[in-house]
Amino acid sequence: MATVFMKWLERRPADYDRGIRMLTLGRLEAMQHQIVETLIHEGTRVLEIGCGTGALTVAMAKAGAKVSAIDISPGMLAEAAKRIENDDVEGRIDLQRMDAVMIDELFNPQSFDLIVSSLALSEMTERGRRHILRAARNLLTPDGKLAVLDEAKPASMRDRLLFTIVRAPLRLLTWLLTRTATQPLVNFEGVLSNSGFDCEVLSTKLAGSLRFYLATPVDQDESERKPEMFRGRLTGGRTLRTVLIDLWTSLLRIIPPYPQVKPGVYAVGEPGRESPLLVTGNFELTVRRLVRAIERDVDAWILVVDSAGINVWCAAGGGFLTADKIIGALHISGLSEYLQHHALILPQLCANGVEGWRIREQTGWGVHWGPARADDIPDYLVRGRKKTDDMRWVQFPLRDRLEMTTVTLGFYALLILIPIAIFWHGIFWPTLIAIAALSLFYAVTLPWLPGRDGLAKSLPLVLIALVGMLLYSALWDSASVDILFARAIGVTALSVFIAAELQGMSPLMRGEQANWGWEAIIGGLLGLAYWLVPSVLGWR
């Protein structure tokens, strides 16, 4: 039994090539061929990291290259040696067994025109990979190139699913043969750029999961390096897309899917290694408003954390933005190594769901509570991360009240008006006008209406609405009693509903869930009155 097992082990490197070719359906070979065709000339000095059984090594040597090939596996190297002997290219290839992280120790700086690595980087740890890339940059001549063929995690959901399916057998085989689990490259462009390379993806195969990266070293001093999860620069500029999203969110914000920004690190202005780091959620409107509020005055990094596309306050309250999410985002961001300070500025309004002290304990970063409103951030930073009480307290100014009224009604008006338009179109326009007038009136007069919450404030609103309705009826049409009664019921119901629903949108009142029960009861009573009273009084 043992002998059989040993025999199988001995055979594995030879099988490896065939297995890979089968599983990648010949795509890897095509990409390797592309390397030989485009990058190898007579006398090109090549370092191959992870040569495996030497298929690419030999192909490059045959095309005229002088190859130093390294691998950590003796079995693979033995197989490669056999192949080299067969193909008679011995003089052009130097095989060495070593861990790839040692290349900076064992080769001289600027001694290679090309460094290639095919399906090897994904078998290494994140940290090892980063080390190798920096070392590779030093080993390359100034106009040298780095070619990487490897598995990468695709960006889109559909491709990621495909990727998982395609990858499963390859993963199993790799594990069986080499006992290493592969780690597909994530955001490899970012990693390359952080290691001092400019990079392009020359070709992708298998739903984008197999990629050919060609990278060239760029002159870059330390201060120009970017953090690992760097996704780009954000500006507050308006495009057709942002205008459409603004329109959608100003009417139907509460209907999912919410427009989202990809989590990661973004730059505003020209931030460097000492610039402040602001944390926010990934609701697109939140991010855009933050950027617009600060871009004129501040150069900063923004760590966009996945909050399920919900604004910071609601996401924190609902458990979508948590301390753990921020700790995780910070961990993979690469900011610990990049930034010279370790100070996080959290939005104050996520304090209802994000334990600041836990982030402090687990990461060692300083946690600072920023101002409640993004507009105050420049001032807050100028003051040395100190808040005035004004920056700390939320207000609900007219502008916000109007915005929130539109947001609430954009949705509910549809809910009310669509059935009315279909079944009862005679009262469509009066209802629409009543809803618009009442909510506008409510938004403007909210702070002066008596009562502490939406339900209490609905009482004065009902009275005012009834007076308004009676005035209208007396001045412009002489309606009969039963019509007046129906109008009163309708106006009352709308008033209660509007007043109670805006509570959830106000930062100064407790949650609106409190009102649903009462809204249902009041609605039920009004409905009952609408059906009962006329027949009791004999109007119908």
Place this chain on the structure above:
Amino acid sequence: MSEGPNLGSLLIEHLYLARKLRSLKIHFAPERCKGLWQCYEVCPVGCWTPDYDVRCVVFHHGERCIACGACVLQCPEKAIELR
């Protein structure tokens, strides 16, 4: 008819939660306060004021409290409760 009791109990549950939400109050144990001012930093309605002389916060303006729970969560000394 099977939905009748469900709707009813849902309504009662909502009314109960509503009453609870309305009646939530801050309970503060000043002897635990170490003067980290986290509650003061995060309260959006200004219920907390630091007293720098005795390194302890003061809770006032209870009527402004919106029961958001931020101060409760941010106090590492668990000196604040909302119930």
